[in-house]
Amino acid sequence: KQEVTQIPAALSVPEGENLVLNCSFTDSAIYNLQWFRQDPGKGLTSLLLIQSSQREQTSGRLNASLDKSSGRSTLYIAASQPGDSATYLCASDGSGAGSYQLTFGKGTKLSVIP
Amino acid sequence: DTAVSQTPKYLVTQMGNDKSIKCEQNLGHDTMYWYKQDSKKFLKIMFSYNNKELIINETVPNRFSPKSPDKAHLNLHINSLELGDSAVYFCASSPPGRPDYGYTFGSGTRLTVV
Numbered sequence: 001k002q003e004v005t006q007i008p009a010a011l012s013v014p015e016g017e018n019l020v021l022n023c024s025f026t027d028s029a030i031y032n033l034q035w036f037r038q039d040p041g042k043g044l045t046s047l048l049l050i051q052s053s054q055r056e057q058t059s060g061r062l063n064a065s066l067d068k069s070s071g072r073s074t075l076y077i078a079a080s081q082p083g084d085s086a087t088y089l090c091a092s093d094g095s096g097a098g099s100y101q102l103t104f105g106k107g108t109k110l111s112v113i114p
Numbered sequence: 115d116t117a118v119s120q121t122p123k124y125l126v127t128q129m130g131n132d133k134s135i136k137c138e139q140n141l142g143h144d145t146m147y148w149y150k151q152d153s154k155k156f157l158k159i160m161f162s163y164n165n166k167e168l169i170i171n172e173t174v175p176n177r178f179s180p181k182s183p184d185k186a187h188l189n190l191h192i193n194s195l196e197l198g199d200s201a202v203y204f205c206a207s208s209p210p211g212r213p214d215y216g217y218t219f220g221s222g223t224r225l226t227v228v
Contacts, residue, residue, distance in 0.1 A: 044219040053213075
């Protein structure tokens with residue numbers, strides 16, 4: 001059964017810093033990997049999706065990479081801003097292995113200090 | 115707007131009551147899901163429906179009964195509510211066979227059992 005781990009659980013950085021959030025998964029038979037953002041009391045906003053055949057995806061200041069062989073994904077945030085403060089969730093889609101569900105990590109709570 | 119919409123957004127009820135949460139998507143997706151986010155903010159799959167048929171039931175108590183009247187709707191009925199059912203419930207949808215297209219989540223229903 002797929003397990004997704006996110007490190008660190010919480011991260012506090014000063015505004016303007018570049019930062020990396022880490023995600024690891026135990027089963028490399030993933031369909032794709034999706035990064036979400038969740039603001040307090042709100043729903044999930046999809047940030048980036050990397051298909052299993054891809055190595056990375058970029059959107060603005062965000063870059064996500066995927067290394068299936070090592071079971072890792074990273075989310076890189078450049079020039080962080082206070083508005084980036086939120087919980088970031090990594091989720092693997094096991095549909096490629098016949099498991100029609102997203103398996104989530106427990107998230108990294110990011111605080112960007114002005 | 116194309117989206118996944120859930121109602122109600124907030125639900126406060128007494129122990130022992132029966133309640134329903136409704137979900138609708140107008141994205142044309144075949145697969146819909148219910149996820150539960152517990153007090154520790156961990157998101158876990160409850161049910162997956164593909165084309166109105168149940169494909170995943172993740173050891174959820176049988177007090178929880180999903181119903182899919184058509185592909186665009188997946189409702190969640192909960193009988194005999196317990197304090198431990200308090201959580202945020204998210205509905206989601208995805209198109210099977212599209213690794214380039216991830217999951218879209220509703221904004222959540224915060225259920226509080228008192």
